[in-house]
Amino acid sequence: MIYGYARVSTDGQTLDAQREALSAAGAEKVFAETVSGARSDRAQLARLMKAANAGDTVLVTRLDRLARSTRDLLNILGTLAERGVAFRSLSDVWADTTTPHGRLMLTVLGGLAEFERELIKSRTSEGRRRAKERGQTFGPKRKLTPFQQQQARERKAAGEPVRDIARSYNVSASTISRLE
Numbered sequence: 001m002i003y004g005y006a007r008v009s010t011d012g013q014t015l016d017a018q019r020e021a022l023s024a025a026g027a028e029k030v031f032a033e034t035v036s037g038a039r040s041d042r043a044q045l046a047r048l049m050k051a052a053n054a055g056d057t058v059l060v061t062r063l064d065r066l067a068r069s070t071r072d073l074l075n076i077l078g079t080l081a082e083r084g085v086a087f088r089s090l091s092d093v094w095a096d097t098t099t100p101h102g103r104l105m106l107t108v109l110g111g112l113a114e115f116e117r118e119l120i121k122s123r124t125s126e127g128r129r130r131a132k133e134r135g136q137t138f139g140p141k142r143k144l145t146p147f148q149q150q151q152a153r154e155r156k157a158a159g160e161p162v163r164d165i166a167r168s169y170n171v172s173a174s175t176i177s178r179l180e
Contacts, residue, residue, distance in 0.1 A: 054084030
């Protein structure tokens, strides 16, 4: 079975041209929707992903109709490949997993994306390490100063209600409860 996927971002755009091109290329069923490609809850794409099985092919007119980013594209194509579903873009002839050349190109792109992710992780880790060495703290700013925390602990130990203590510092009761 050959499935097509057509998407436009706004109501002002039309799906007609994509549907025609996909049908002319052999798509037997076209899943179409009007939704931003950046959204993760694309109902018709989800239906397509459930419907496509081993031996099927998914067609799109252009890659940007399927995915907004390289990572998103590679994730979708990886899911399809794991299920034995072929993929082809009509405008981007290199993106065709039905040919050895297309599979090679997508494998190279996948490798480059993985390499990029590893570089980002490495740079992020290095930056965090240097920031910690400079004494920088991470996470949200503390609501109470160390002095206020000590005072709150003492008041709590003296039996004052947690809500009253919290109200006096303009914080939530859970903030005071977490102090030990």
